[in-house]
Amino acid sequence: MPERIQQLLAQLTLSEKASLMSGANFWNTKAVDRLGVPAIMLTDGPHGLRKQGGAADHLGLNASIPATCFPTAATLANSWDVDLLRLVGESLGAEAAAEQVSVLLGPGLNIKRNPLAGRNFEYFSEDPLLAGTMAAAFIRGVQSQGVAASAKHFAVNSQETHRMSIDEVVDERALHELYLEGFRIAITEGDAWTVMSSYNRVNGTYANENHELMLDILRRRWGFDALVVTDWGGSNDRVAGLVAGNALEMPSTNGVTDAEIVRAVESGELDIALLDARVAELLTLIERTAPKPTGTSTGTGTGTGTGTGTGHVSPADLDAHHALAVESARRSLVLLANRDGALPLASAAGAGRVAVIGDFAETPRYQGAGSSLVNPTRIDSALDALRASDLDVIGFEPGFSRMDGPSKARRRRALALAAKADTVLLFLGLDESAEAEAVDRTHMRLAQNQLDLVEELLALGARVIVVLAGGSPVELPFADRVDAILHGYLAGQGGGRAVVDALTGAVNPSGKLAETYPLRYEDVASAATFRRTEATSEHRESIYLGYRHYDKVGAAVRYPFGHGLSYTSFAYSDLVVGASTVSVAVTNTGERAGSEIVQVYLEAPDAASGRFRAPRELGGFAKVALEPGERAIVEVALAEHAFDAYDVATHDWRTVPGTYAVLAGASSRDIRLRESIEIDGEAWSFAHERDLPSYVSGRVDAVDAAEFETLLGRPLPDAEWDAERPLTRDDIIAQTKGRGGFAGLLYWLITTSHDVLMRLKRPLAANNTHFALDLPFRSIPRLSGGAFDEDMLDGLLLMVNRYFFRGARRLISAAWKLRATKNRDPKAN
Numbered sequence: 001m002p003e004r005i006q007q008l009l010a011q012l013t014l015s016e017k018a019s020l021m022s023g024a025n026f027w028n029t030k031a032v033d034r035l036g037v038p039a040i041m042l043t044d045g046p047h048g049l050r051k052q053g054g055a056a057d058h059l060g061l062n063a064s065i066p067a068t069c070f071p072t073a074a075t076l077a078n079s080w081d082v083d084l085l086r087l088v089g090e091s092l093g094a095e096a097a098a099e100q101v102s103v104l105l106g107p108g109l110n111i112k113r114n115p116l117a118g119r120n121f122e123y124f125s126e127d128p129l130l131a132g133t134m135a136a137a138f139i140r141g142v143q144s145q146g147v148a149a150s151a152k153h154f155a156v157n158s159q160e161t162h163r164m165s166i167d168e169v170v171d172e173r174a175l176h177e178l179y180l181e182g183f184r185i186a187i188t189e190g191d192a193w194t195v196m197s198s199y200n201r202v203n204g205t206y207a208n209e210n211h212e213l214m215l216d217i218l219r220r221r222w223g224f225d226a227l228v229v230t231d232w233g234g235s236n237d238r239v240a241g242l243v244a245g246n247a248l249e250m251p252s253t254n255g256v257t258d259a260e261i262v263r264a265v266e267s268g269e270l271d272i273a274l275l276d277a278r279v280a281e282l283l284t285l286i287e288r289t290a291p292k293p294t295g296t297s298t299g300t301g302t303g304t305g306t307g308t309g310t311g312h313v314s315p316a317d318l319d320a321h322h323a324l325a326v327e328s329a330r331r332s333l334v335l336l337a338n339r340d341g342a343l344p345l346a347s348a349a350g351a352g353r354v355a356v357i358g359d360f361a362e363t364p365r366y367q368g369a370g371s372s373l374v375n376p377t378r379i380d381s382a383l384d385a386l387r388a389s390d391l392d393v394i395g396f397e398p399g400f401s402r403m404d405g406p407s408k409a410r411r412r413r414a415l416a417l418a419a420k421a422d423t424v425l426l427f428l429g430l431d432e433s434a435e436a437e438a439v440d441r442t443h444m445r446l447a448q449n450q451l452d453l454v455e456e457l458l459a460l461g462a463r464v465i466v467v468l469a470g471g472s473p474v475e476l477p478f479a480d481r482v483d484a485i486l487h488g489y490l491a492g493q494g495g496g497r498a499v500v501d502a503l504t505g506a507v508n509p510s511g512k513l514a515e516t517y518p519l520r521y522e523d524v525a526s527a528a529t530f531r532r533t534e535a536t537s538e539h540r541e542s543i544y545l546g547y548r549h550y551d552k553v554g555a556a557v558r559y560p561f562g563h564g565l566s567y568t569s570f571a572y573s574d575l576v577v578g579a580s581t582v583s584v585a586v587t588n589t590g591e592r593a594g595s596e597i598v599q600v601y602l603e604a605p606d607a608a609s610g611r612f613r614a615p616r617e618l619g620g621f622a623k624v625a626l627e628p629g630e631r632a633i634v635e636v637a638l639a640e641h642a643f644d645a646y647d648v649a650t651h652d653w654r655t656v657p658g659t660y661a662v663l664a665g666a667s668s669r670d671i672r673l674r675e676s677i678e679i680d681g682e683a684w685s686f687a688h689e690r691d692l693p694s695y696v697s698g699r700v701d702a703v704d705a706a707e708f709e710t711l712l713g714r715p716l717p718d719a720e721w722d723a724e725r726p727l728t729r730d731d732i733i734a735q736t737k738g739r740g741g742f743a744g745l746l747y748w749l750i751t752t753s754h755d756v757l758m759r760l761k762r763p764l765a766a767n768n769t770h771f772a773l774d775l776p777f778r779s780i781p782r783l784s785g786g787a788f789d790e791d792m793l794d795g796l797l798l799m800v801n802r803y804f805f806r807g808a809r810r811l812i813s814a815a816w817k818l819r820a821t822k823n824r825d826p827k828a829n
Helices: 002-012 014-019 073-079 082-098 128-142 170-191 211-221 238-245 257-268 272-287 316-332 384-386 408-418 450-460 495-504 547-553 693-697 707-711 742-758 763-773 779-783 790-800 804-824
Strands: 147-155 167-169 194-197 227-230 335-338 353-355 391-395 423-429 463-469 484-487 536-538 557-559 568-576 579-588 592-605 617-626 632-639 645-649 651-655 659-669 668-681
Touching: 002 272, 014 257, 014 272, 073 082, 073 128, 073 316, 082 128, 082 316, 128 147, 128 170, 147 170, 170 645, 170 651, 211 238, 227 272, 238 257, 238 272, 257 272, 257 779, 316 450, 316 495, 353 384, 353 408, 384 391, 384 495, 391 408, 408 450, 423 450, 450 463, 463 495, 484 495, 495 547, 568 592, 568 659, 579 592, 579 617, 579 659, 592 632, 617 632, 693 707, 742 790, 742 804, 779 790, 790 804
Parallel strands: 147 194, 167 536, 194 227, 353 391, 353 423, 423 463, 463 484
Antiparallel strands: 335 484, 568 579, 579 632, 592 617, 592 659, 645 651, 659 668
């Protein structure tokens, strides 16, 4: 520990140390003015700065200052472009520094377990190597500006439903090979200065208190020695969190948990040395992110000042950042289908009369909802860019209403316009109500009014080119009948312009999918268990997630992992394989400049059958830009664990010896070259393989409770809530469902408010009410800003536990007592 930090610790009182362990308000830490310890600001987000100027909230209801809205992580991942992620991170770091924000809460890099997870748009991929590599580049970019990035949500934040209480039940091997590996790469290669813990439990213990995750893995195994912050409202037991390695609880708890820390130290429950270690982590973060004097390079951002904040930071160049937002979207667009060269629409003569149909063309869906909601500095719509192009745009019609509202008149006008056109540009996608923090989707379909419109347009016989928006896979029953599909994902504030550049051929699409598109939701390995139970989420599919599952069972997919077309073509040759690197020659054999993403997959010995392994896994990737006729040798570094699997017997990674096939391809199913390599190692067997027939075959839809228990090595916890057990502080408000009396009334009020707001087409407000359902009772006093105390909570719990009148008297009495205390002591307000 640096001497200057030791000196500060020696001067801080116990109450001051405890106070530093939680926020002063929603976004800022506390200051200790007498020692010159400043407050710092933490704020969202992963794809744009969300610094709120007025009333603060977690789910993006209140306006934030204008900031550049870059493409979301789900979009940027499709670029497979490490340099691009670094540039985006640098720009976000510069905007944060200019606004005196010390910690940017991102990137989010949880594995996309299921297409219906409501926060998929904030996450990179179904593959941990791709997710971790992209996140590490982003972190390096942000922190180059002297602003801390925060890798989140650690760990296994795989669903939004009951996210603050759900127990993610996952076997040890899948935990390490899938859910933790991306974090390991991001944290170690990105040198993250902060990590954010997730709300959920992992195998029975809240992530924030989980010693295996926070101490054994994050700190001891990976060497992380910086600060862990809770997700907002994500602390269960404050002292247990400190012991497990969590330093900072956010937001403010109005002193409630500060007092818990003081009592724990005074009683001997908490060692003062452990508290000092956590405080030192915060002091180090403050020092690292202190503004530097004008003209001083930020370098790695470690800083040597005292953290007094006397430096000057130049304003961010928002025009340059908008240009980067456009370029980021261009590099991330994915051309999913292009029948008979329907795209590009190079000229008015080639495209003929163009009808633009679809509400998303005029009002783009460019980001998700929730805590990552950015107030963009500007928005480029595709409709404006099309009207400014050389195409003969004969008109625009919305065609449908958002949120699947009644739209017969809109559809009729759209069909009339399409009847006059040679080409229909049809903008479809998921609307704002479909993808948001705190809620999961209920199905994988587009809105029915959009699907109806597609069928009627196809019946007209015009050329139909679909432009998709959305942050997660959807079923595409029309995919083989339209002429082309260009996917913009959630492309940020410059996405409209980028899409039109690709449609017209000004840009050659080069993005490739960072996730698999199944034909239908029922094909997803976790479909049988995702969101099906109240208390737990059982990961019965284990390691068979995404392409690992589809390739194991030979299932047909709509579009494979890594898929993406181009306006040119590429030839692969001369594959050379080594133990740590692979090289391949790539030649642009077409007539346009373009970029290719070379993907290297590894097939383990006997993986396709007879072993509990995925048949192939991504081992490395690289992106190369080539002019027509140009040839380049592409070097691909293989992942650290390319030839390893996680051994639950030794609780560590082990090399699996044997003959591996090394595949170079343009997607997981478009393999161009194959070579083999012999890998040495000590032979070993995967645990319980003979007792796990479904896992050996990959038919994980057949896994029953007994086989999953064999894999876990322990009995399964209860999957449903006990409706008869009295509710406690650790239960969530949603557990009032079906209990009758006041509890049932409370549940009805919240759900009815949500439904009314959705009917009024106010999805952001509706999501905020839904968020209340998953709030633990214990969080009400902590998040109330002093308006609701622990005694009042005791009264509320009596009311929901069928002691309404006794509880009401206690709540009212406690409220009067709190009010009287505040009147006597104005500082308590």
